[in-house]
Amino acid sequence: MRPSATTPIAAPEAPAVPIRIGQILGSISDKLAATETLLREQLRSDVPFVDDAGHYLTDSGGKRMRPALLLLAARLLGHDGEEEVTYATVVEFIHTATLIHDDIIDHSNLRRGRETVNQLWGNSLTVLLGDWIYTKAMRLALAHDNVEVIRQLTTATLRMTEGEMLCLQRLGAIDLTVDEYFSIIDRKTAHLFSAACSIPCLIQPARPEAAIPLRAYGRALGNCFQLVDDLLDFTASEGELGKPVLSDLKEGKLTLPLILLLPRVPRVERDKIEAVLTDRAFERVGANEILELVSREGTLEEVEEMARRYADEACEALAFFPPSETREALEIAPQFVLDRRS
Amino acid sequence: MRPSATTPIAAPEAPAVPIRIGQILGSISDKLAATETLLREQLRSDVPFVDDAGHYLTDSGGKRMRPALLLLAARLLGHDGEEEVTYATVVEFIHTATLIHDDIIDHSNLRRGRETVNQLWGNSLTVLLGDWIYTKAMRLALAHDNVEVIRQLTTATLRMTEGEMLCLQRLGAIDLTVDEYFSIIDRKTAHLFSAACSIPCLIQPARPEAAIPLRAYGRALGNCFQLVDDLLDFTASEGELGKPVLSDLKEGKLTLPLILLLPRVPRVERDKIEAVLTDRAFERVGANEILELVSREGTLEEVEEMARRYADEACEALAFFPPSETREALEIAPQFVLDRRS
Numbered sequence: 001m002r003p004s005a006t007t008p009i010a011a012p013e014a015p016a017v018p019i020r021i022g023q024i025l026g027s028i029s030d031k032l033a034a035t036e037t038l039l040r041e042q043l044r045s046d047v048p049f050v051d052d053a054g055h056y057l058t059d060s061g062g063k064r065m066r067p068a069l070l071l072l073a074a075r076l077l078g079h080d081g082e083e084e085v086t087y088a089t090v091v092e093f094i095h096t097a098t099l100i101h102d103d104i105i106d107h108s109n110l111r112r113g114r115e116t117v118n119q120l121w122g123n124s125l126t127v128l129l130g131d132w133i134y135t136k137a138m139r140l141a142l143a144h145d146n147v148e149v150i151r152q153l154t155t156a157t158l159r160m161t162e163g164e165m166l167c168l169q170r171l172g173a174i175d176l177t178v179d180e181y182f183s184i185i186d187r188k189t190a191h192l193f194s195a196a197c198s199i200p201c202l203i204q205p206a207r208p209e210a211a212i213p214l215r216a217y218g219r220a221l222g223n224c225f226q227l228v229d230d231l232l233d234f235t236a237s238e239g240e241l242g243k244p245v246l247s248d249l250k251e252g253k254l255t256l257p258l259i260l261l262l263p264r265v266p267r268v269e270r271d272k273i274e275a276v277l278t279d280r281a282f283e284r285v286g287a288n289e290i291l292e293l294v295s296r297e298g299t300l301e302e303v304e305e306m307a308r309r310y311a312d313e314a315c316e317a318l319a320f321f322p323p324s325e326t327r328e329a330l331e332i333a334p335q336f337v338l339d340r341r342s
Numbered sequence: 343m344r345p346s347a348t349t350p351i352a353a354p355e356a357p358a359v360p361i362r363i364g365q366i367l368g369s370i371s372d373k374l375a376a377t378e379t380l381l382r383e384q385l386r387s388d389v390p391f392v393d394d395a396g397h398y399l400t401d402s403g404g405k406r407m408r409p410a411l412l413l414l415a416a417r418l419l420g421h422d423g424e425e426e427v428t429y430a431t432v433v434e435f436i437h438t439a440t441l442i443h444d445d446i447i448d449h450s451n452l453r454r455g456r457e458t459v460n461q462l463w464g465n466s467l468t469v470l471l472g473d474w475i476y477t478k479a480m481r482l483a484l485a486h487d488n489v490e491v492i493r494q495l496t497t498a499t500l501r502m503t504e505g506e507m508l509c510l511q512r513l514g515a516i517d518l519t520v521d522e523y524f525s526i527i528d529r530k531t532a533h534l535f536s537a538a539c540s541i542p543c544l545i546q547p548a549r550p551e552a553a554i555p556l557r558a559y560g561r562a563l564g565n566c567f568q569l570v571d572d573l574l575d576f577t578a579s580e581g582e583l584g585k586p587v588l589s590d591l592k593e594g595k596l597t598l599p600l601i602l603l604l605p606r607v608p609r610v611e612r613d614k615i616e617a618v619l620t621d622r623a624f625e626r627v628g629a630n631e632i633l634e635l636v637s638r639e640g641t642l643e644e645v646e647e648m649a650r651r652y653a654d655e656a657c658e659a660l661a662f663f664p665p666s667e668t669r670e671a672l673e674i675a676p677q678f679v680l681d682r683r684s
Contacts, residue, residue, distance in 0.1 A: 047504045049511060101473060105466040124447040124510055127469055131443060131476065132503045138480050139496040145489045154481035161474045162389045168466055169391060 019336040024329045028071040035067045035088040042089060042140055045132075053117055053129050057096060060114050065225070066091040066196040069333070073214050074200035076326045083203045086143050091196045093137035094153065098160055100130040105168060106251050148202050156195040163187025172252035174262070174274045181259055185226040186219070193222030213320035217330065220317065224310035225337050227303055230255035232340065234291065234300055246287045249276050256306075258290075260299040269293060304338075311338055361678040366671045370413040373427055377409045380431040384482055387474075395459055395471050399438060402456050407567070408433040408538040411675070415556050416542035418668045425545045428485050433538045435479035436495065440502055442472040447510060448593050490544050498537040505529025514594035516604070516616045523601055527568040528561070535564030555662035559672065562659065566652035567679050569645055572597040574682065576633065576642055588629045591618050598648070599641040600632075611635060646680075653680055 025032060036058075043054030067088035074084035100117055102108075104126055109119040118126040134157070141150050167184045170176050197218030201211040233248045234257055248255050254277065262270055272285045272293070294300050311334030321327050367374060378400075385396030409430035416426035442459055444450075446468055451461040460468040476499070483492050509526045512518050539560030543553040575590045576599055590597050596619065604612055614627045614635070636642055653676030663669050 045504070047507050049507055050504070097473075101469050104469060123465075125507060127443050127446060127472075128503050128507050128510070130469075130473070131439075132500060132507075134473065134476060135496050135499045135503065138492065139500065142489055142493050142496070147484055147487045147489060150480065150492065151484050154477050154484070157477045158474060158481065161470050161477065162387070162392070165389050165391055165467060165470050165474075168470070 018339045019332050021336065024072075024333050024336060025068055027326060027329060028068065028075055031071045031075075031085055031088070032064065032068060034082075034085045035064070035071070035092070038085060038089040039092060042093070042136060043133075049121065049125055050129065050132060053121060053125075054133075056120070057100075057117065060112050062092075062096075062112065064092060066095055066192060069193065069218065069221070069330075070196040070199060072326055072330050072333075073197045073218075074203065076214075076321060076324065076330065077200050077203070077207050077210060079200060079203050081203070083144050084200055086140060087149060087199050087203075088196075090137045090141045090153065091192065091199075093133050093140070094157055094160075095192060097130045097133040097137065098157075098164070100126055100133065102164060104130075105164070144203075146202055149199055152195050152199060152202075156191045159187040159191040163189075163191075167253065172277050172280075174254065174270070174277055176254045176259060178256070178259055181254075181256055182223075185223060185230075189226040189229075190219045190222030193225065194218035197221075210320070213317045216317040217314045220310045220314035221334055221337065224307045224314065224334055227256065227307040227310065228337055228340055231257065231300060231303055231307070234294060246276075246282070246290060249273070249290065250280055250282065252277050252280055256303045257294050257299040260302055261294060261297045264297060265293065307338060311335065360681045361674050363678065366414075366675050366678060367410055369668060369671060370410065370417055373413045373417075373430070374406065374410060376424075376427045377406070377413070377430040377434070380427060381434060384431060384435070384478060385475075391463065391467055392471065392474060395463060395467075396475075398462070399442075399459065402454050404434075404438075404454065406434060408437050408534060411535065411560065411563070411672075412538040412541060414668055414672050414675075415539045415560075416545065418556075418663060418666070418672065419542050419545070419549050419552060421542060421545050423545070425486050426542055428482060429491060429541050429545075430538075432479045432483045432495065433534065433541075435475050435482070436499055436502075437534060439472045439475040439479065440499075440506070442468055442475065444506060446472075447506070486545075488544055491541055494537050494541060494544075498533045501529040501533040502531075505531075505533075509595065514619045514622075516596065516612070516619055518596045518601060520598070520601055523596075523598055524565075527565060527572075531568040531571075532561045532564030535567065536560035539563075552662070555659045558659040559656045562652045562656035563676055563679065566649045566656065566676055569598065569649040569652065570679055570682055573599065573642060573645055573649070576636055588618075588624070588632060591615070591632065592622055592624065594619050594622055598645045599636050602641040602644055603636060603639045606639060607635065649680060653677065 040055070040058050043050070043058060045051050045054065070088045070091055071084055074080075099111065103111060103116040104118045104123050108116050110116065117129060121129075138150060138153070141153055163184050163186070166180070167188065170180060170184075194215045195218070198211045198215040201207045201214060230248065233246060233255065237245065249258065254273075258273060262273065272289060275284045276282060276290065314334045315331050318327055318330055382397070382400050385392070385400060387393050387396065412430045412433055413426055416422075441453065445453060445458040446460045446465050450458050452458065459471060463471075480492060480495070483495055505526050505528070508522070509530065512522060512526075536557045537560070540553045540557040543549045543556060572590065575588060575597065579587065591600065596615075600615060604615065614631060617626045618624060618632065656676045657673050660669055660672055
């Protein structure tokens with residue numbers, strides 16, 4: 001999946017003005033609203049904690065990127081029913097359950113600028129809430145008796161869990177390779193994006209031939225998204241991110257800007273990065289020193305260029321479909337993801 | 343579901359010799375072996391940790407009670423194929439995932455006399471392993487394209503998760519009521535027993551009319567099993583249990599023998615129980631003091647009597663089916679569960 005450095009993909013002209021989210025989501029705003037309603041409905045429970053934590057989660061927002069992609073892909077294929085709203089809710093549930101368990105694992109106390117569920121309710125209840133939401137997702141996905149949908153969702157969920165395991169087992173490792181990094185983000189992020197984009201092909205009348213380009217689109221966009229997300233940890237402010245800058249490194253996670261940089265810098269600078277990975281804190285080394293290092297070596301720009309190539313790859317996959325307003329919305333989505341960077 | 347104290351169920355004569363497991367499992371030994379093979383196969387993964395921890399889990403045994411019940415129910419309905427082996431593996435996976443997450447929550451370091459997964463690999467990887475096994479269970483359950491099976495399994499899993507949440511939210515509470523206790527064990531244990539026993543009704547040719555008695559059988563047996571399990575925490579030795587005696591109380595969990603006892607004893611003795619619940623340790627009060635208390639008040643015998651009534655209720659549900667060797671095996675299973683007590 002990783003585009004090689006020599007792949008001759010012509011970068012399209014970057015638009016003069018940033019993409020507005022309305023340009024992408026305008027045509028599916030009713031479906032997104034229906035998804036929001038279903039999300040809230042399905043998080044109701046006679047167990048008070050589920051009800052409280054569920055509402056806390058839906059109220060804390062989130063970009064609803066995976067539901068939006070699923071709904072756009074469904075619209076691209078001409079669907080206009082309730083089925084895609086169900087599946088949009090399901091992918092958001094799976095994503096949410098993953099975040100909930102990841103926040104326990106990462107000992108995170110902030111997400112989207114608010115306290116995490118584990119911070120508020122403790123790890124034990126939070127483990128169970130994640131289980132409940134995963135199971136609810138599978139339960140809801142059955143609503144239209146489509147076994148293949150669940151098959152794809154469980155496969156994506158297995159890949160995500162494996163990605164997080166691989167990440168965890170290499171936590172604090174200074175020798176994480178570029179290949180390992182891509183294997184992790186592909187599993188952790190790209191697989192669910194890919195499933196979200198291709199599941200509408202299974203809605204009747206099924207469009208199996210559309211699954212390949214939509215899967216390719218989702219996977220490339222997912223990788224693009226994760227690269228940008230990892231870049232933001234270096235470039236965005238705490239206010240923008242809702243969590244501290246360089247929190248990946250502080251959690252022991254090496255991301256691509258530093259993986260690319262490490263073989264190029266002298267031992268003394270490598271040791272600085274290792275010190276943060278080991279201490280899980282900016283004690284012996286300041287965050288600014290790390291930021292100056294990546295700025296000097298230019299690896300943020302290199303990663304941005306790689307993200308741009310994934311964005312191009314995503315757009316190219318859409319050439320399979322005839323031009324339409326929805327195709328255009330899907331085409332500008334990668335640019336919107338890239339715009340977050342700047 | 344709880345049989346009232348006045349329900350006039352005639353207790354059958356207890357057999358003079360204890361039931362041997364072979365009397366129950368003889369007819370399904372080939373299917374149990376096939377289940378064991380499938381369990382191992384399905385826990386293989388290219389992520390080394392899953393492979394290692396998965397083999398550790400299958401090697402550490404377990405009674406395989408839920409698979410055995412599912413296979414017996416399938417045999418009772420005349421099935422003899424691969425489908426029941428798949429579902430038997432699935433219910434064991436769901437049970438295993440639950441135990442894995444429960445051990446994190448309970449901070450358990452021993453299960454079945456061996457170190458727990460969380461003790462060996464840490465909580466973070468263990469959260470993910472539980473997620474992986476839950477998802478694998480759902481993935482495997484799809485093998486025969488039977489949506490209704492997944493529906494019942496996800497419902498049982500939701501109930502189990504809710505049961506554990508309710509339990510956790512009342513941890514350390516001295517005022518846990520009998521009703522709350524039964525609501526917790528019904529969700530935590532009886533629902534999956536019930537699903538295991540009734541899922542074979544969905545195998546083609548489907549036998550929907552058999553679902554009600556099989557569900558009733560499973561639910562009553564599940565409650566019987568949990569009562570006996572809670573009794574064993576008072577009566578069995580550490581060697582037999584593979585974990586310390588009175589570990590429920592030490593974890594802050596009040597079970598029925600103590601719930602029944604509390605309103606009958608003087609304040610000073612109530613305070614002793616509360617001290618253990620609060621300290622999560624036998625510091626101010628010895629385990630022996632608690633054991634003497636239940637022995638004096640006779641609540642273990644009362645709970646045993648309740649377990650016996652559930653066992654009778656389970657047997658009665660089987661009257662729906664014509665006599666057969668398999669029906670007999672299912673009829674003696676509750677007695678086998680009760681025999682663990684003595």
